[in-house]
Amino acid sequence: MAGKTRIWTPIDYDAEGKQSDCLRLPHSTDLSAYGFVPIPLVCIKNGSGPTALLIAGNHGDEYEGQIALCNLTREIRHDQVSGRLIILPALNFPAVAAGRRVSPLDEGNLNRSFPGDAAGTPTQMIAHYVCEMLIPMADIVVDLHSGGRSLEYVASALVRPGRTAGEHEQLLRLLRLFGAPISFVSDGTGGGGLTTLAATAQEQGALALTTELGGGATLSKEGLALAEAGLKRLLQDQGILREVAVEPAPPTRFMTVKGHSAFVYARDRGIFEPAAEIGEEVVGGQIAGRIHFPDLPTREPEALFFESSGLVACRRAPSLTERGDCLFKVMADLDAGPERASHA
Structure with a gap:
């Protein structure tokens, strides 16, 4: 303003x-x-x-x-x-x-x-x-x-x-x-x-x-x-x-970073168990982590999956997580040539 x-x-x-x-x-x-x-x-x-x-x-x-x-x-x-x-x-x-x-x-x-x-x-x-x-x-x-x-x-x-x-x-x-x-x-x-x-x-x-x-x-x-x-x-x-x-x-x-598909978000409150490290190469469909529910010990952990393939750029640090928290971001290599991406 x-x-x-x-x-x-x-x-x-x-x-x-x-x-x-x-x-x-x-x-x-x-x-x-x-x-x-x-x-x-x-x-x-x-x-x-x-x-x-x-x-x-x-x-x-x-x-x-x-x-x-x-x-x-x-x-x-x-x-x-x-x-x-x-x-x-x-x-x-x-x-x-x-x-x-x-x-x-x-x-x-x-x-x-x-x-x-x-x-x-x-x-x-x-x-x-x-x-x-x-x-x-x-x-x-x-x-x-x-x-x-x-x-x-x-x-x-x-x-x-x-x-x-x-x-x-x-x-x-x-x-x-x-x-x-x-x-x-x-x-x-x-x-x-x-x-x-x-x-x-x-x-x-x-x-x-x-x-x-x-x-x-x-x-x-x-x-x-x-x-x-x-x-x-x-x-x-x-x-x-x-x-x-x-x-x-x-x-x-x-x-x-190819849009929202590059991110993995928590869908529920619980304890985040990551299944990938920063800098690791992952593929779409690979398990990203699990959310555990200590208040409901008989409930199975919820598995979360990467939607995009690429390199893990960042990972959530605190283990306790809320619905909507970002857990991972994945980056993909730029195409050869102009080094420009439409969803960069």
């Missing part, structure tokens, strides 16, 4: 040098009538050049990206930058502080709240600021995610389908440079669709890349290393970062 943002910051995005402070998100409570929620922000600018917007903590229980961006802000010197880096390692800071996917202030899921609302809830206000103030400055946007508390994910990077053939090839090139073991194309089916940060960035003409670096609310060393190296490769390629050593990108496997 259009409107003037209520969030402010002492950081001057056009000033030369390295600045570290925060966004001030107004939040009035019983004990803090005129208070604000601080959202950590670092801006590094050196002369003219492209702008990269780097974000983690969009969901608060996803940690690899948060640490990777904190490490980057300490490591990168002003004189190593040509252009501008805008870095927010804990974008949804209330959720980050609580270790939750959603904000404890309003139960808002930030990556389902774009384009936001300047006069809305705290989560909607954050989304609006990103959409109206930050993305218009950016040539490239990287939003670092993991599976959080509910999912375990194979280390991967993803983009939305390009709106044109040229844009699509640019996005695939970013995936090759980032160098995740798995790279996939998805329009958000089964997830956030058009309400995500990446969708909003793409709509405004920025190149947007997202990751899944681990999950289970733990820290993946592999995912952290991938985030740090992948970001440096992207920034070097864009001409924003120089004089930083990084290994060339390893090969990546291009895949896609």
Whole structure:
């Protein structure tokens, strides 16, 4: 929703040098009538050049990206930058502080709240600021995610389908440079669709890349290393970062998510017993898992089956599950040739 943002910051995005402070998100409570929620922000600018917007903590229980961006802000010197880096390692800071996917202030899921609302809830206000103030400055946007508390994910990077053939090839090139073991194309089916940060960035003409670096609310060393190296490769390629050593990108496997048939959902409440591991190759009709019912011990477990063939991209982490919970997502290899999928 259009409107003037209520969030402010002492950081001057056009000033030369390295600045570290925060966004001030107004939040009035019983004990803090005129208070604000601080959202950590670092801006590094050196002369003219492209702008990269780097974000983690969009969901608060996803940690690899948060640490990777904190490490980057300490490591990168002003004189190593040509252009501008805008870095927010804990974008949804209330959720980050609580270790939750959603904000404890309003139960808002930030990556389902774009384009936001300047006069809305705290989560909607954050989304609006990103959409109206930050993305218009950016040539490239990287939003670092993991599976959080509910999912375990194979280390991967993803983009939305390009709106044109040229844009699509640019996005695939970013995936090759980032160098995740798995790279996939998805329009958000089964997830956030058009309400995500990446969708909003793409709509405004920025190149947007997202990751899944681990999950289970733990820290993946592999995912952290991938985030740090992948970001440096992207920034070097864009001409924003120089004089930083990084290994060339390893090969990546291009895949896609073929609509709702790629997902397995729980049909009843119970204890989830998985029958497949993340990264495993499965075929349609293969058993995916069982739901057990400890409150009805004589009831037979309910078997669940994969509808699609491919690689298991993610699996539910908690064993206790409710009807409608996502248990698995399966990705299929992209067809040879244009590396583009109609249901990506």
